[in-house]
Amino acid sequence: MPQIKQLVLTPRSSFLRIKCPKCGMERIVFSNSKRKIYCEGCGELLVIPTGGKAIINSQEIKKVD
Numbered sequence: 837m838p839q840i841k842q843l844v845l846t847p848r849s850s851f852l853r854i855k856c857p858k859c860g861m862e863r864i865v866f867s868n869s870k871r872k873i874y875c876e877g878c879g880e881l882l883v884i885p886t887g888g889k890a891i892i893n894s895q896e897i898k899k900v901d
């Protein structure tokens with residue numbers, strides 16, 4: 837059985853579809869964002885950069901292929 841390389845299938849950074857917890861507006865963000873990202877609908881802070889993987893303020897997070 838050939839071994840599947842996990843790194844190829846799950847890169848460290850990816851695009852995520854998230855949903856604002858306040859107004860429900862969806863948007864696509866980068867998981868390793870270096871900038872704060874605010875909701876375009878209500879101004880809620882959605883993505884908080886940490887230097888590595890960003891903190892996502894969303895109840896729903898879906899990976900975008």
Ligand SMILES: [Zn+2]
Pocket residue numbers: 856857858859860861875876877878879880
């Ligand atoms: Zn919002």
